[in-house]
Amino acid sequence: MVKNLLPYKCVVLMSDSVYGDVFTLSWYRRFGSFITYIVLNVDEFEDLVSPYEETQNALVTAKNEGCQMYVILLSNGLQVARLLRFGDRYRVINTRAKFVILYDNRLFEKHLFYLWKRIINVIFIRRYGGLKSGNDPKRMPWFEITTVPFPSQITSILVPKRLDIWTKSKFRKGTDLFRDKTSDLRNQTLKVAAFGHIPGTAKNSNSQRETVRAVIGNGSLSFSGAEVEILQTVSAAMNFKCEIYEPLNANVELWGGKQTTGKYTGLIGEMVSTHADIALGDLYYTPYILELMDLSVPYNTECLTFLTPESLTDNSWKTLILPFKPLMWAAVLICLLICGIVFYALARFHENINTIKEEKCQNVDIFNKKKKIITLSIYPEVEKFDSNVKYMKMKEQYIPPKHEGQASGLYQFSEPFNSVLYTYSMLLLVSLPKLPTGWSLRMLTGWYWLYCLLLVVSYRASMTAILARPTPRVIIDTLQELVNSRLPCGGWGDINREFFKSSLDSTTKLIGENFEIVNDSGEAVDRVAQGVFAFYENSYFLKEALVKRQLRFQTARSNLTSNRTQEMRDIAKEDRTLHIMTDCVIKMPISIGLQKNSPIKPRVDKYIRRVLEAGLIKKWLDDVMSPILNAEIQTTHEGTKAIMNMKKFFGALVTLFIGYFVAIVVLMIEITYFNYFVKKNPSYNKYTRTLHHVKKGDEPIHLISGDFGPFRASLPVKVPLWVAVNLKRQKKCRIQQPDWMDVDKLESIKSDEKTSRTFTKMPSEHYMVEVKLLLGCASDDIPRADEIRTIVKDIWDIRMSKLRSSVDLLVRNNGSYAAVDNLTLMEINSIRPILPHALDQIYRMK
Known part of the structure; x- marks a missing residue:
């Protein structure tokens, strides 16, 4: 051996x-x-x-x-x-x-x-x-x-x-002790666990069995697909039969995973528990699966990517800014500011030159012919004029004098804001209201007009090209775009999530942080159609999911009647165009699963390589996908006609609404500023509704007690009482009564004084003096003057009665002091002649 x-x-x-x-x-x-x-x-x-x-x-x-x-x-x-x-x-x-x-x-x-x-x-x-x-x-x-x-x-x-x-x-025999036992399995039956997952396996109905060339299974359960074709080829070469079955809850568990008890579910569970000899179902060639079972040599490489919604964001509102790139817009804005500043500087230069000329001319009497100005003084003679005449004469006081020889040209650029505004208006090809004075300004205006014409022609040409093109499809094609869209992402199992989390790429890691586990592919595709999800799977499976959804909505539309309009709207709302991302996250090798340490793996790998080299696997993949591609409903997009629709016009509407919004906000600010600042300014004139600079003769009066004024017709001003009385006696003013000098308020003070045992606080320390002086000289300016005089006299009598009672009580009780809270000086002075002498006599008698 x-x-x-x-x-x-x-x-x-x-x-x-x-x-x-x-x-x-x-x-x-x-x-x-x-x-x-x-x-x-x-x-x-x-x-x-x-x-x-x-x-x-x-x-x-x-x-x-x-x-x-x-x-x-x-x-x-x-x-x-x-x-x-x-x-x-x-x-x-x-x-x-x-x-x-x-x-x-x-x-x-x-x-x-x-x-x-x-x-x-x-x-x-x-x-x-x-x-x-x-x-x-x-x-x-x-x-x-x-x-x-x-x-x-x-x-x-x-x-x-x-x-x-x-x-x-x-x-004795010389037999080969280690002969190859896997070349002929002698028609043995191997158990095959499978579930439907395109393109490896597809679960067939009874009607589909007749249209598929290679099928494994009988009765109500049968499978077809690329892996079924491979398995049939290998089984014929190795002489074994297949007994196929579907794991429990395969539609939910799919490949399966590890439970808290340590057991595995799904397809992986069948292989780990040795219930099955072969596993079919697009198994990824990953270390996680290799630890649990053997995998054949990869027969295909699948593109794992995301199914994303189309038109998730609509950039039609950017139509007006699309003709120029951001750098070009920045250059236009910088040129606008620079030209506005140059226009302003030249305008100020010409104003300074004209001012110097006018000052020189003022020394010569012949050039000092000013327009006669009628100054209106508020005297009794003016009261005889008609009201319209009075108004015109008052208005003339605020018209600035015009000198002979003064320049009549309009300086549009003499103020910074107006300079930028008119410069911007020329950029929009809006003509100036009048040609500015000064040849330097005129020359600069001419050249700036040429610049504006070239810029506007370029913008219009680019805008025409944009509107002539069909509306661009807003799709997600890269991982970076997917991360920027902030769509939740998900797919099957912890294997995929760990792949994203363990990636060295920062973009891929961001996806793994929010990766959701999905057990129902149909529900995941529906979420994608709602624009709130991105589904991770192989491109073949995603294409099948798209076609199934299209066919479902086509069937739903054909079954609807005209009376069910609400359902039609719901269907149209949910039928969003979906897009398979062209950027592959990974090219994943796909294998057929075998039992751990399976002895038939070398021979299975040998036959798969032969089939792969013959090009049969590519043909089988095409055969699996051809019915799906044929059933796909091709979506028609907008043609290349230059049709102006509301979607393209949306950018103009957005600009219009922004302009209206800004104008309304500015108007509210102007109204607020006018009511709370301008109207309360002493220089405000209610006839011209403007603020005027103080003219000679309108300066405030400087007295020892303070500054008062300036004095203008029909404008209220606070002055000392003696000034008001003096002006009123000369019939040069009208006195406004104090706030407390009102019948209702005085009645309330009188009532409080009656009910109170002590003295109440009076609205003024000199109320009697003020009433006597004002009612004595300006009773015609104060409404209900007689009633006010009577009420104030009653309040005085009540308080004097209290004062006498208090003095009597002090003397009777041999008191040495008494509180005089809330007493006015005039009331104290009324008892000053008798009370100290009375107290002195009592002290001597004691």
């Missing part, structure tokens, strides 16, 4: 203290020239389910080096069984290598049957007879060579199959 091995390949030798002497030095010298040995000596008390670290390292080294044979000579069959279980679970032993093991009945117990479905290149050596004694040939030992009965099914009892007998230093 050793001589028949490939040269320069290693062999693993495992023995214990009983069989350690089998491998002598001469034995190694005989084969050591072309064979490398890895020797392991196992202690009889070593537990090989959890072997020593040295043993594990040696097994891993043998697996990595590709050792082609394991010679295991251990007298304890339980140790051998535990070693094989450990090697199968953690894949530290190459189960497809050749094995030489000592025969032991304990190796064939029922719980070890699964090992002999995976380790099939094995021979068991069983010794019969004893040692040779004299010339008795019956005492000559012989060895039976047996193996597992693969591919025959192992039922309740495993009976090893005899291969040959070794006796007298030779084989």
Whole structure:
């Protein structure tokens, strides 16, 4: 057997203290020239389910080096069984290598049957007879060579199959002990677990069975697809039959996942529990699945991408800014500001020159002919004028004088705001109200007009081209665009989520942070159609989901009647055009699943490579997708006609509404400022409704008690009482009564004074003096003056009565002091002549 091995390949030798002497030095010298040995000596008390670290390292080294044979000579069959279980679970032993093991009945117990479905290149050596004694040939030992009965099914009892007998230093038959057992599986039945997932597998209805070339299954459950075609080809070459079934809750679990109990569900669960020999369902060639089962050589590479909604955002409102790039717009704005500043500077320069000329002309009397201005003084003679005449004469006071020879040109650019405004208006090809004065301004205006014409022509040409093109489709085609859209993303299983989270790309990581687990592809596609989700799957599956949705809505529309308008609106609202992202997240290899350490994997890989090289897999994929592509409803987009519709015109409406909004806001600000600031300014004139600078003769009057004024007609101003009385006696003003000098308020004060035992606080410390003076000279300006005079006299009498009672009580009680809260100075002075003398007399008498 050793001589028949490939040269320069290693062999693993495992023995214990009983069989350690089998491998002598001469034995190694005989084969050591072309064979490398890895020797392991196992202690009889070593537990090989959890072997020593040295043993594990040696097994891993043998697996990595590709050792082609394991010679295991251990007298304890339980140790051998535990070693094989450990090697199968953690894949530290190459189960497809050749094995030489000592025969032991304990190796064939029922719980070890699964090992002999995976380790099939094995021979068991069983010794019969004893040692040779004299010339008795019956005492000559012989060895039976047996193996597992693969591919025959192992039922309740495993009976090893005899291969040959070794006796007298030779084989009796010379049989090939390690023949290839997977070339012909002798029409054995392998269980196949599958679920529908395009393009690998497609679950067929009874009506679809007749239209599909390759179908596996019978009755109500049958599958077709690229993987079914591959499996039929492989089964015909290897001579086995397939018994296909669908795992429990396959529509929800799909490939399945690990539960909290440690068990697996779905397709993966069927393979881990060894219920199935083969798995079909677009299995990804990933480390996660490779740890749980074997995968064939990849037969296809699928584009995994996202299904996204179209027209998630509408940029038709940008129509007016699309003709120029952002850099161009920035250059236009900068030129606008610079030209506005230059216009303003030139205008100010010409104004300064004209001002200097006017100052020189004022020294010459002939150029000082001013327009005569009539100054209206508020005298009794003016009262004889008509009201219209009075208004015109007052208005003339605020018209600035015009000098002879003064420039009549309109300086549009003399103020910063007006300069920018007129510069902007020229950019819109709006003519100036009048040609500006000054040749430098005129020359600059001419050249700026040329610049505006060129700029506007370019803008209009670009705008015409944009409107002539069809409305662009707003789609998501890259991962960066998907991240910018902030759409929630999701797909099947933790495998996909961990792929995004463990990615080194920052953009892919952002998707993994909010990746949702999806168990229902139909519900996921509906969410995509609502514009609130992006679904992650292979491009074939996404194309099928799109077509199914189109057919569903087509059927719904055909079943609707004209009376069910609301349902038609709901359908039209939900029938959003979907888009498969052209940027592939990853090109994922796809394989067929086999049981862990499956012995048929090398031959299955061999036939899949042959089919792949022949180009059959591409043909089968096209056959699977052709019915889907034929059933797809092609969406027609807007043609290339230059049709102006409301969608293209939306940008103009947006600009119009923005302008209206800004204008209304500015108007509200102006109204607020006018009412709360301008009207309350002393320089405000209610006739011209403007603020005027203080003219000569209108300056405030500076007195010892403060500054008062300026005094203007019909404008209220606060002055001392003696000033108001003096002006009123000269009939130069009208006095406005104080706020408290009102009949209703005085009646309330009078009522409070009657009911209160103490003195109440008066609205003014000099109320009697103010009433007497105002009513004495301005009773015609104060309404209900007689009533006010009567009420104030009553309040005075009530308070004087209280004061006399208080003095009498003070004297009777021999009081030495009394509080005078809320008494006015005039009231105190009314008792000052008698009260101190009375108190002095009382003090002397005491």
